[in-house]
Amino acid sequence: MKNIIRALLVFGSLVLVVVCVTSRGSTKPAKAQAAPAVSLAAGEYVGSEACKDCHEDQFKAYSHTSHAELAGNSTWKGKATGCEGCHGPGKAHSEEGDPKKIVSFKNKSAKETSETCLSCHAGREEHNNFRRGEHWRNDVGCTECHSPHGVATGKNLASSNTLVSPANAQKPGFATIAMLKTSDPQLCLGCHSEVKHQFSQPFHHKVLEGAMRCSDCHNPHGGFELKQARLATGSDAACIKCHADKQGPFTYEHAPVKTEGCASCHTPHGSSNPRLLRYAAVNQLCLTCHSVAHDVGAIEPGGPQHNQNAQYANCTACHVKIHGSRNSPVFFR
Ligand code: HEC
Ligand code: HEC
Ligand code: HEC
Ligand code: HEC
Ligand code: HEC
Numbered sequence: 001m002k003n004i005i006r007a008l009l010v011f012g013s014l015v016l017v018v019v020c021v022t023s024r025g026s027t028k029p030a031k032a033q034a035a036p037a038v039s040l041a042a043g044e045y046v047g048s049e050a051c052k053d054c055h056e057d058q059f060k061a062y063s064h065t066s067h068a069e070l071a072g073n074s075t076w077k078g079k080a081t082g083c084e085g086c087h088g089p090g091k092a093h094s095e096e097g098d099p100k101k102i103v104s105f106k107n108k109s110a111k112e113t114s115e116t117c118l119s120c121h122a123g124r125e126e127h128n129n130f131r132r133g134e135h136w137r138n139d140v141g142c143t144e145c146h147s148p149h150g151v152a153t154g155k156n157l158a159s160s161n162t163l164v165s166p167a168n169a170q171k172p173g174f175a176t177i178a179m180l181k182t183s184d185p186q187l188c189l190g191c192h193s194e195v196k197h198q199f200s201q202p203f204h205h206k207v208l209e210g211a212m213r214c215s216d217c218h219n220p221h222g223g224f225e226l227k228q229a230r231l232a233t234g235s236d237a238a239c240i241k242c243h244a245d246k247q248g249p250f251t252y253e254h255a256p257v258k259t260e261g262c263a264s265c266h267t268p269h270g271s272s273n274p275r276l277l278r279y280a281a282v283n284q285l286c287l288t289c290h291s292v293a294h295d296v297g298a299i300e301p302g303g304p305q306h307n308q309n310a311q312y313a314n315c316t317a318c319h320v321k322i323h324g325s326r327n328s329p330v331f332f333r
């Protein structure tokens with residue numbers, strides 16, 4: 001029986017892939033774009049209400065989630081939603097409560113469980129690349145971060161995910177946004193404790209203070225960019241979202257801002273150097289690329305030929321508009 005269910009699910013996923021691919025060109029809004037594979041086959045489905053009496057905890061938690069809303073949504077009419085959207089047809093199991101007659105995730109790998117979620121969620125841009133990300137590769141599945149049934153307390157209106165003080169982030173029921181098990185950044189730091197100290201450096205982005213989240217800069221769902229940063233190719237979308245003035249357009253661009261990105265000069269998490277710079281002194285930073293002993297015809301950019309003493313000076317005292325300028329080819333104003 002288990003094998004049959006599995007076969008059905010595998011077949012289902014295949015159908016879904018086709019559904020997702022063909023629906024990508026549609027102009028419908030991305031919300032709820034994917035339909036589950038199985039249309040309700042001959043009386044095998046009973047609906048979530050049938051599970052309520054025997055699994056009260058799961059039912060209660062689940063009833064607050066957007067998954068619970070699908071059953072009443074006309075686009076999902078005649079499709080498997082609710083408990084059975086993940087656990088498969090439940091009629092046989094409901095009759096006697098035989099745990100062998102329902103899809104269980106107990107012995108499933110993180111990837112297998114995630115595939116169940118992706119059968120509906122793969123089509124959205126945010127999740128398209130989950131299988132290309134470090135989390136997928138390292139067996140961090142959807143349910144490491146999301147609780148599949150939601151949080152028992154339901155939505156907590158006070159739970160703004162953008163202003164999380166360490167104190168209120170610990171409160172139970174706080175992390176009810178997107179069914180997260182705990183709120184970002186606590187969620188991420190639970191596994192990435194190695195980066196935590198960077199946010200306590202003298203100069204840092206205020207993540208631990210709750211002013212921003214890890215996922216402002218990273219896509220936890222993967223992506224093509226190095227370190228799963230939220231960067232669109234060729235521009236620093238993540239940084240530009242908040243530092244729009246650094247984007248330009250400039251008449252005179254400082255090449256590395258566009259080609260190598262913000263992180264070529266700044267440490268994004270935190271730094272002991274002002275302005276989150278990679279070097280304690282600005283001239284050190286500049287001279288990593290603009291070598292004083294610059295050979296004519298070399299591939300690296302020219303050095304400061306104006307005055308050899310300049311190499312000891314604070315370059316940005318004169319080259320003020322270091323991210324690009326509308327007026328000066330050497331970024332004076
Ligand atoms: C008549 C009571 C009853 C109903 C109705 C019922 N279940 Fe169960 N279910 C059980 C019992 C009993 C177990 C075994 C409990 C255990 O092993 O702790 C169980 C176990 C499960 C498990 C865990 C299987 C495992 O071993 O990992 C899942 C998942 C599950 N049920 C889902 C559902 C869903 C979905 C529905 C509704 C479609 C449902 N159940 C309806 C009684 C019921
Ligand atoms: C979004 C997918 C999804 C939905 C919807 C869902 N479940 Fe689950 N369920 C899971 C996963 C995944 C697990 C494995 C537990 C885990 O990874 O935390 C699970 C585990 C269970 C278990 C085993 C005990 C436990 O909590 O670990 C039961 C019982 C269960 N679900 C019942 C239900 C019932 C009843 C509903 C509907 C009210 C439901 N589930 C809706 C995905 C889902
Ligand atoms: C039957 C299809 C289906 C399955 C299977 C499914 N989802 Fe969903 N899920 C949806 C739809 C539809 C929505 C609502 C629209 C949206 O946000 O995409 C949704 C919403 C969500 C949300 C947003 C909730 C919120 O309140 O913002 C999360 C998180 C989520 N699902 C996680 C999961 C995880 C994790 C799994 C696997 C354990 C899973 N889903 C399995 C269809 C599904
Ligand atoms: C490493 C942790 C992590 C993993 C793994 C993860 N998520 Fe998320 N997810 C988040 C965080 C954090 C948010 C909320 C932040 C945001 O909105 O970007 C979120 C938001 C969502 C949302 C609601 C916002 C949206 O994009 O529609 C859905 C749906 C969702 N996740 C589904 C999934 C599915 C499906 C998987 C597995 C394929 C998954 N997530 C894996 C952390 C994770
Ligand atoms: C369950 C543990 C776990 C959670 C929770 C988690 N991660 Fe990860 N993450 C990993 C593992 C394991 C890797 C791959 C190994 C590594 O590079 O550390 C990884 C990789 C990454 C990478 C890529 C690192 C690289 O070197 O390429 C980033 C970025 C990242 N995670 C960000 C996040 C963010 C943001 C969150 C919270 C939304 C989060 N992670 C939550 C376990 C986790």
Ligand code: HEC
Nearest residue numbers: 185188189192195205207213214216217227229263268269
């Ligand atoms: C201001 C944007 C920003 C924020 C906020 C941010 N990151 Fe990063 N993170 C980056 C960038 C950009 C990189 C790539 C660094 C590089 O190329 O040197 C990175 C790299 C990483 C890496 C790879 C390991 C490493 O040190 O290179 C991990 C893991 C990581 N971040 C996790 C997190 C976690 C966890 C949080 C939240 C506590 C977080 N990040 C918050 C932008 C950010």
Ligand code: HEC
Nearest residue numbers: 204205206212216238239241242262263266268274275276
């Ligand atoms: C969610 C908004 C947000 C994002 C995304 C963001 N920043 Fe910031 N950044 C801020 C805020 C707010 C401050 C100043 C307040 C503070 O001290 O945290 C800041 C401060 C800085 C500073 C120091 C400014 C100073 O005067 O000392 C630098 C440099 C910086 N960010 C670079 C980056 C880079 C590079 C990225 C992308 C990897 C990035 N930021 C992404 C909001 C953001």
Ligand code: HEC
Nearest residue numbers: 236239240243246256257261262264265266275282316322
């Ligand atoms: C070529 C090196 C370099 C690159 C690339 C670079 N910066 Fe900077 N940035 C600097 C220097 C140097 C300073 C300090 C200027 C000073 O001395 O006042 C600075 C200062 C800043 C500041 C604080 C002062 C201000 O002007 O607001 C922010 C914010 C900032 N950078 C954001 C960014 C962002 C966002 C990017 C990517 C789009 C970026 N930087 C790319 C070198 C760079």
Ligand code: HEC
Nearest residue numbers: 255256264282285286289301302315316319322329330331
């Ligand atoms: C990551 C490498 C890198 C860093 C760091 C860097 N630059 Fe540049 N810079 C370049 C490149 C590449 C060009 C373009 C050279 C060209 O087009 O010939 C350039 C161009 C310039 C120019 C325009 C004049 C010219 O030769 O085109 C000035 C002035 C300049 N940089 C000053 C600075 C200063 C001051 C700093 C330190 C705050 C700095 N640069 C840091 C790579 C860098």
Ligand code: HEC
Nearest residue numbers: 283286287290302303304305306310311313314315318330
């Ligand atoms: C006292 C002001 C001042 C300081 C400090 C300064 N520069 Fe300049 N820089 C100039 C002027 C003026 C020019 C334009 C020279 C010309 O083209 O006539 C220039 C031009 C340049 C150019 C274009 C190539 C050239 O030499 O014409 C580069 C590259 C450059 N500076 C890098 C640097 C770096 C790197 C530092 C720090 C180590 C630095 N500058 C410090 C004033 C300064």
